[in-house]
Amino acid sequence: MEKKIAVIRGDGIGVEIVNQALRVLDKIAEKYGHTFRYVDVTAGGCAIDAFGEPLPEKELQKCLDSDSVLLGAVGGPKWDTLEGSQRPERALLGVRQALGLFANIRPSCLFKALENACPLKQEIIEGGLDLVIVRELIGGAYFGKREILQTEGGKTAYDTMIYSEMEVERIGRVAFETARKRRGKLTSVDKANVLESSRLWREVMHRLKDEYPDVEYSDMLVDNTAMQLVRNPGQFDVIVTENMFGDILSDEASMITGSIGMIPSSSLGEGSRGMYEPIHGSAPDIAGQNKANPIATILSAAMMLLYSFDAPQECRDIENAVEKALADGYRTGDIMSEGKKLVSCSEMGDIILANL
Structure with a gap:
């Protein structure tokens, strides 16, 4: 080539x-x-x-x-x-x-x-660590509207986390197809108990999972995922999540590998x-x-x-x-x-x- x-x-x-x-x-x-x-x-x-x-x-x-x-x-x-x-x-x-x-x-x-370079206890990693994080990359807060305003009380800043059905669906399909090529397990990570964007994310992912009956699917909140990655990382095969959550979780997951x-x-x-x-x-x-x-x-x-x-x-x-x-x-x-x-x-x- x-x-x-x-x-x-x-x-x-x-x-x-x-x-x-x-x-x-x-x-x-x-x-x-x-x-x-x-x-x-x-x-x-x-x-x-x-x-x-x-x-x-x-x-x-x-x-x-x-x-x-x-x-x-x-x-x-x-x-x-x-x-x-x-x-x-x-x-x-x-x-x-x-x-x-x-x-x-x-x-x-x-x-x-x-x-030996893994910071976790040996008994935690005995089952092995082999996972993939599929992170949406061009949506969410990193690409939403952002601004710093001068107000009477001082500066005020905001960042908007925006996702469309199309954006969630296309990253969701990548994740399901990736899981199919691995061990057939997919965990979708969001913050649906608080964020509207995460509620839409979960709605679309639930619609998609019916198209992939061969993939074992579950939802998990992002804070619980952060905890589970250090408590029992072997439970994960493929994780799919939005841009900012994926940025943070993938760095955490990488450090578990030793460096x-x-x-x-x-x-x-x-x-x-x-x-x-x-x-x-x-x-x-x-x-x-x-x-x-x-x-x-x-x-x-x-x-x-x-x-x-x-x-x-x-x-x-x-x-x-x-x-x-x-x-x-x-x-x-x-x-x-x-x-x-x-x-x-x-x-x-x-x-x-x-x-x-």
Whole structure:
């Protein structure tokens, strides 16, 4: 195959981790006879510094003209005082919206080699941890109307959480289909005891579940879900929820796996094109020091091969190479434990390449 990939290295450790993922993709291309062409896209804080805005139109167009997008990380304290619409994170929202990427798929799987890194008690994780969070990505409070008003009593701010039936139905179908391909269990998370948007969410999901009688369906309130993820994470297979709840719960679920630096994600729309990124941030405290964990970004590249390029064997090759590196005792600083071998970001890339 021949594919054009838009590459957003972004800020902080983004450059380091993306470089390792590209090395892995190049090895896969060599092994299978594929051709991957990379187009650099400047977005995030570095775009603010270079162009005065987080996502210039010409940079967004590069994403629209590509077969898929690979992202490292954006943001950092340098830009924290900027007005909301000019912050680096707006670049992510802009790409998601322009590409119509409404479904974020975030797997949380505890590698056997990292069981000791899990912060939960051993008896809690004995049943294993292997779940997927399907998060609606371009609706809800993050994309609703927002404003800060000057009133007599001082400033007043509001954000609106808006969902239509169509938006709930399309993410619901992604979740049901994902559950069908896994263990056939779906938990829909909302706050229907308080929020009108959640009541609509539940109404639509209940209508959909009749179309998927082979999937075991249940509802759960978001606060209970947060508790259950640390009480008994093995009970979950696929979780589907709205944008803000999914943002919070997926970070919680990732930490249960031992490190947020291990978790990839994919953002998908109606077609095959998607955006693939680790769920962690730009980690400016270690940027440029060759200390970052590149595994989440490498696994994000593997997800790209699976979901956008229909290359399941290539995806499995990468996953197996990562699993072997961990099983052989190699660790970056975030997952280091006694008796293991501490390696740098680039050294972890070397090891995974050797396994490929």
